Amino acid sequence: xxxxxxxxxxxxxxxxxxxxxxxxxxxxxxxxxxxxxxxxxxxxxxxxxxxxxxxxxxxxxxxxxxxxxxxxxxxxxxxxxxxxxxxxxxxxxxxxxxxxxxxxxxxxxxxxxxxxxxxxxxxxxxxxxxxxxxxxxxxxxxxxxxxxxxxxxxxxxxxxxxxxxxxxxxxxxxxxxxxxxxxxxxxxxxxxxxxxxxxxxxxxxxxxxxxxxxxxxxxxxxxxxxxxxxxxxxxxxxxxxxxxxxxxxxxxxxxxxxxxxxxxxxxxxxxxxxxxxxxxxxxxxxxxxxxxxxxxxxxxxxxxxxxxxxxxxxxxxxxxxxxxxxxxxxxxxxxxxxxxxxxxxxxxxxxxxxxxxxxxxxxxxxxxxxxxxxxxxxxxxxxxxxxxxxxxxxxxxxxxxxxxxxxxxxxxxxxxxxxxxxxxxxxxxxxxxxxxxxxxxxxxxxxxxxxxxxxxxxxxxxxxxxxxxxxxxxxxxxxxxxxxxxxxxxxxxxxxxxxxxxxxxxxxxxxxxxxxxxxxxxxxxxxxxxxxxxxxxxxxxxxxxxxxxxxxxxxxxxxxxxxxxxxxxxxxxxxxxxxxxxxxxxxxxxxxxxxxxxxxxxxxxxxxxxxxxxxxxxxxxxxxxxxxxxxxxxxxxxxxxxxxxxxxxxxxxx
Numbered sequence: 274x275x276x277x278x279x280x281x282x283x284x285x286x287x288x289x290x291x292x293x294x295x296x297x298x299x300x301x302x303x304x305x306x307x308x309x310x311x312x313x314x315x316x317x318x319x320x321x322x323x324x325x326x327x328x329x330x331x332x333x334x335x336x337x338x339x340x341x342x343x344x345x346x347x348x349x350x351x352x353x354x355x356x357x358x359x360x361x362x363x364x365x366x367x368x369x370x371x372x373x374x375x376x377x378x379x380x381x382x383x384x385x386x387x388x389x390x391x392x393x394x395x396x397x398x399x400x401x402x403x404x405x406x407x408x409x410x411x412x413x414x415x416x417x418x419x420x421x422x423x424x425x426x427x428x429x430x431x432x433x434x435x436x437x438x439x440x441x442x443x444x445x446x447x448x449x450x451x452x453x454x455x456x457x458x459x460x461x462x463x464x465x466x467x468x469x470x471x472x473x474x475x476x477x478x479x480x481x482x483x484x485x486x487x488x489x490x491x492x493x494x495x496x497x498x499x500x501x502x503x504x505x506x507x508x509x510x511x512x513x514x515x516x517x518x519x520x521x522x523x524x525x526x527x528x529x530x531x532x533x534x535x536x537x538x539x540x541x542x543x544x545x546x547x548x549x550x551x552x553x554x555x556x557x558x559x560x561x562x563x564x565x566x567x568x569x570x571x572x573x574x575x576x577x578x579x580x581x582x583x584x585x586x587x588x589x590x591x592x593x594x595x596x597x598x599x600x601x602x603x604x605x606x607x608x609x610x611x612x613x614x615x616x617x618x619x620x621x622x623x624x625x626x627x628x629x630x631x632x633x634x635x636x637x638x639x640x641x642x643x644x645x646x647x648x649x650x651x652x653x654x655x656x657x658x659x660x661x662x663x664x665x666x667x668x669x670x671x672x673x674x675x676x677x678x679x680x681x682x683x684x685x686x687x688x689x690x691x692x693x694x695x696x697x698x699x700x701x702x703x704x705x706x707x708x709x710x711x712x713x714x715x716x717x718x719x720x721x722x723x724x725x726x727x728x729x730x731x732x733x734x735x736x737x738x739x740x741x742x743x744x745x746x747x748x749x750x751x752x753x754x755x756x757x758x759x760x761x762x763x764x765x766x767x768x769x770x771x772x773x774x775x776x777x778x779x780x781x782x783x784x785x786x787x788x789x790x791x792x793x794x795x796x797x798x799x800x801x802x803x804x805x806x807x808x809x810x811x812x813x814x815x816x817x818x819x820x821x822x823x824x825x826x827x828x829x830x831x832x833x834x835x836x837x838x839x840x841x842x843x844x845x846x847x848x849x850x851x852x853x854x855x856x857x858x859x860x861x862x863x864x865x866x867x868x869x870x871x872x873x874x875x876x877x878x879x880x881x882x883x884x885x886x887x888x889x890x891x892x893x894x895x896x897x898x899x900x901x902x903x904x905x906x907x908x909x910x911x912x913x914x915x916x917x918x919x920x921x922x923x924x925x926x927x
Contacts, residue, residue, distance in 0.1 A: 276292045277292070277388075277389060277391065279292075280292055280388045280389075280391070281385060281388050281389050283388070284381070284384045284385040284387075284388040284389075285381070285384060286305065287305070287308075287384040287387055287388050288301050288304050288305060288308075288387070288394035288397070289301045289302060289305050290388055291388075291391055291394060292391065293391065294391075294393065294394055295420060296394050296395070300394070301394055304394045304397050307397070307401070308397055311401060311404065312380045314375065314404040314405050314406065315375060315376055315380075315400065315401070315403060315404035315405075316375055316376055316378055316379055316380045316383065316404075317374075317375040317376065317377055317378070317379070318379065319342055319343065319379035319381070319382065321377060322340070322341050322342060322377055322378050322379050322382060323339055323340075323341055323368075323377045323378075324339065324340040324341075324346070324365065324366070324367055324377070324378050324382065324386075325337070325338075325339050325365075325366040325368075325482060326338055326339070326340060326349070326363065326364065326365050326366070327363070327364045327486065328360035328362075328363050329360055329361050329362040329363070330360045330361060331361045331498060340382065342379075342382070343379065343381050343382050343385060346382055346385060346386060347385070350389055360469070361468060361469060361470070361503060362469075362470045362471075362472070362503065362506070363470070363471050363472065364472045364474070364482075364485060365386070365471070365472065365473045365474070366474050366475075366476075366479070366481070366482045366485075367383075367473070367474070367475045367476075368475075368476055368477065368478060368479055368482070369403065369476075369477045369478075371477055371478070372453065372455050372456075372477030372478070373405065373406050373407070373409070373477070374404075374405055374477070375404055375405045376403055376404065376475065390462070390471060390473070392435075392460055392473065393418060393420060393433060393435060393460070395418040395435065396418070396435040396458070396460050396473075398414065398416075398418075399414075399416075399435060399436070399437040399458035399459075399475075400458055400475060401414075402414055402437075402456060403456075403458070403475060403477070412454075412456070413724060413725075413728070414437075415437055415438075415439070415728035415729070415731070415732060416436065416437070416731075416732065417434065417435070417436035417731075417732050417735040417736060417739075418434065418435050418436070419432075419433065419434035419435075419735075419739055420432075420433040420434070421433070421434075421739070421743075423465075423746055423748035423749055424748060430464065430465035430466045430748075430750060431462065431463070431464050431465065431466075432461075432462065432463050432465065432743075433460075433461070433462040434460075434461055434462075434736075434739065435458070435459060435460040435461070436458075436459055436732050436735075436736065437456055437457060437458045437459065437732070438456070438457055438459075438514060438515070438517070438518040438729055438732060439454055439455065439456045439457075439518065439725045439728070439729060440454070440455065440457075440517055440518045440519070440520065440521060440522070440729075441453070441454055441455075441521040441522055441524075441525035441722075442454075442455050442480070442521060443521070449714075450528070450532075450714075450718070451528070452521075452525050452528060454721065454722075454725055455476070455477055455478075456476075456477075457474060457475065457476040457481060457514070457517075458474070458475040458476075459472070459473070459474055459475075459514060460472070460473040460474075461473075461507065461510075461511075463503065463504065463507055465500060465504070465749075465750050465753060466500075467500075468499065468500035468502075468503045468504075469503075470503050470506075470507055472485075472510065480517075481514070481517065484513060484517070485510065485513065488509060488510065488513045499756075500750070500752070500753055501752065501753045501756035501757050504753050504757050504760075505756075505757050505760040508740070508757075508760050508761070508763075508764040511736065511740075511764070511768075512764060512767050512768065515733055515736070515767075515768055515771050516767075516771060518729050518733075518771070518775075519729075519771045519774045519775055519778075522722070522726065522774075522775070522778040523778060525722065526719075526722065526778060526781050526782055526785065529715055529718055529719060529722075529785065530785055532711075532715060533712065533715050533785070533788070533789055533792065536708050536711060536712060536715075536792075537708075537712065537792040537793075537795070537796055540704065540792060540795045540796055540799055541795075543799065704796055704799055704800055704803070705800070706800065708796060709793065709796055709797065709800065712789065712792070712793050712796065713793075715789060716786070716789050716790075716793070719782055719785055719786045719789060720786065722778075722782045723779060723782045723783060723786065726775050726778055726779045726782065727779065729775055730772055730775045730776065730779070733768055733771060733772050733775070734772065736768065737764075737765055737768040737769065737772075740761060740764060740765070741761070741765055743761070744758065744761055865881065865885065866878055866881050867881040867882045867885060
């Protein structure tokens, strides 16, 4: 006890102050430096500290308290030192407001408590992933560390171990995915001589605290008296922690699967290219050329295998008939099937041992019948043809063919299991790069799930092997080994069952990951196909535009040629006009009375010239003014049309 007091006095040097630790001195110094460097991230302020503790003392009621400061912690521990009566079992819970917040304990409190309990330095490795962080850091570290001392010479009969486990817990606050993978770190020590047990459990919430309280009461820990009972109770606590690690993986993987299916299931039913239409082949296949129903063309059916039967329509067949048998016979010569009213002769030539009406009645409701007869015909005829007698089947089938089948909603087109019941999506409307990004996110979640399951399985395996090895250890107390042999066997079976559950969920996750890879490749191909189609459409538009430009160029060339011809003509007309214009002007003036010749004398009428100019000049000005007004009106109209066209183009571009 004096050594512990000495260690507590130097608690600020933890873990170098540990009295009996198997770690080398330089390793302890490294732990001390790492702990100091992570103080600000791992631990909160002492004013907000809240370390819950539950003590089970032999002969007394359980006592619980909350340490909120280093002084309270020292006072609590000093009380037991004064009474010389340690609790039989002590549970210490260190939690946080949420999984990515600082632990509600101060650095001084943690160092002092760990020094008092001589907690193994390697337990710090499981604490470092906790603390304040925006994104998960060091979240995949896992393992189990143990220090079992069963040595009579040293009078040390003690089991000390620490480990961490992870499990999926619901997190409604996360909008993108309502689940979170959370961890818990556990330190456990039990003195097999005194029967004193210690638990230190670190988790981002109070879930395990509540469960451990319930489990402790149900297992009778408050009334435990012997060392064997304490040891058995510790096995129950280990099992509870192991069971927590496996409880939600099924629903976690289900939600991942549901989200993947919602994103990608339509990719399977997406009509990339339309199936080839069947053309009648009367010349190549006379027996089948006479088969018609409602003159409706249908796509070629998909070849699927369905269970056949030795009896169809009351007739024993030579061999079981499958959809593929008939489809292969149909598709050898023809890729489309029509059924005519009088089909008995042609059909029997093709299948001499079959009653075609009975066959179709037996196959009604299958994909083959739906494709062969048409959706509505296959359903309604099938109802009429499901009769026990051979003759009755023929009569009903003939009646259905001649009088017509009742109206029916028909059989919907084939879709893969789980496909959305809606109209088939178009290649141009369904998937985007954002869907691929979401699928990448799901892929990371699945890979994280696989890794966590494997890490948990390794911890469970080592924990089970540790306690199984105690039964064969010759230094293990014989009384505890005898009293707890059944509990050890039960613990082994329980942990083994949890390992099997992990293994099952691991197989599901790996299968889902493979499905995701296939769907992702399919979506990638579809998006590439969409891009190819978009490029093809752009190329077609460009080709159409080029063709239009070529046509316009040819038209412009023709217009230019005609314009050139008209220009030559206009030049000729202009030349002739200019040649005669002076003479015409002079002749016009001479033809008036402004200048006249009488008796070989010229008479100039100035008054007549003035009248001529007074009339012609205003009319010339009026003509130019009218032309200018008309020119301005046409120009404004062109500008308005151009402005409206530009606004329309801008609106379309937006």
